[in-house]
Amino acid sequence: MKKIDLTNWKRKEHFDFFSKMASPIFGLVTEVNCDECYKNSKENGKSFFANYLHKSMIAVNSVDELKYRIIDNEIIEFETIHAGITIAREDETFGFGFVNFSSDFETFNNELNNEILEVKKCSGLRLNNDDIKKDLIRHSTIPWNSFSGLLHPTNFDQKESVPKITFGKFIIREGKRMLPVSIEAHHGLVDGFHIAKYLSEFQRQLDKE
Template sequence: MQPIDFDSWPRKQHFELFKNFTQPYFNVCVQLNAQTLFDYCKAQNISFFQAYVYCTLKACFAYEPIMLRIIESKPWLLTSIRASVVELDEDECFVFSYFDYLGSFKEFSANSDKVSKQSKSNSLFSDAFANTEGQADLIHISVLPWLNFSAFSHAFSEGQSLGIPKFVFGQYDKQAGTMPLSVDVHHSLMDGLHVARFVKVLQAECDHFKCK
């Protein structure tokens, strides 16, 4: 991580305005065009789920505002990123799998297969949870493949926030070629304009994804 020069940062006043809000996150729900990505994954016999998680990590790494975090009440810029992904175990209870952003999808997929298998064999409060959850270099990803939603809200607790973005992917509509995406970001770090630009970056990653 590297610190932001706070005194010269254009968002200094916006940061101060929102950082102490009880609920400083705002939510935007969009329809992501996922047909190109879905069709490619089906043709290549690779995981659609892993592909859009990878695209999300890659898009985050490419778009600076979503790499911002709040550390000791000041803005910092991440230089690496990981995903805390909600998955279901055999009992249909969720666990967290921690996926590293790696240079190629093949590396990412192989590592994610191992991580998923291990996570699903452990309890929610695993060693990985204790060692990883709550760290600043994460993004949070949930998946609701059973619902084509148009709005979403998260459970939250009061207290200091690191400004970690939260993404929720919904059910892929094969007829329309779209899937809902919920994006929650900290208002001290981003505005609606930044979310719109990020979604554009993510859409481009999905449209041009290649397994290599």
């Protein structure tokens, strides 16, 4: 990881402006076409969830601004961002999981499956220090419903800098499977342009075999 030199940082004024707000978080809700990813998953015996989650993580790690975090009043850029996830249990609760990112799908998927098993064996939130970790991005999935809007709980912490990405249940529109995506980030670190870069790369990954 490296420290951003705030004195020469092109976003210094943006960061100072938005960081003074009670809630500097902004976000948007949109859709991506997951048709090819879904077909590829079914044809190759992959988990659709694991497949699109991995592609999302590739996209996250392609955007420098999504790797910025506020730590001890400094801006740090991590070299690699990992996946924080929520995992549902049969008792209708969920727990938090952590999956190290790898560009290799099989490596990532193996760790994801192991983490799913660990969460399902225990109870409670299983925080695993995720409230301390900063080199992650928080992914959640709402597989029961599609959505066109989403509201996350917040503690109005001006230094909360870990982005959140949430997926919904895909819907079929004009013969294509469309996956709802919500993304939120600290506006002092991330603009709509950077979210657009993530979404563009995510779509490119989804369209690959």
